[in-house]
Amino acid sequence: VQLQASGGGLVQAGGSLRLSCEASDRTISNNALGWFRQAHGRERGFVASIDWRGTSANYADSVRGRATISRDNAKDAVYLQMDSLKPEDTAVYYCAVSRHSAAASRLEYYHKWGQGTQVTVSS
16 A cells, blocks of 8 residues: 655644545555654654544644544545644654554554655744
8 A cells, every 4th residue: 555645834833734644545444544753853753643443543742632633434544633833843744554453652553654744834
């Protein structure tokens, strides 16, 4: 499966973005999906994940209350709504498919990755 992420861009602090990620085939509906991000010079870190049914999600402390992850299994897609953006949210954002069905934050659980979309938040 190939994952195509989109929706990144340049936004002012306090603004919002909605990231999208679509899969090339219909093999992800039984898998949890996640979003991770990697700032320049830093390791890739967890942002949010959602279980296979879209009924359970978890978030990194840094984005909890400002981010909402959702999925549409009919479209083989996952989304990340980010509000009240801060300069420290600047990073390349990656969508990923987990080996498991439950939402999880551990990077090693994810085995398929999109190409990333750049989010830049100006102060």
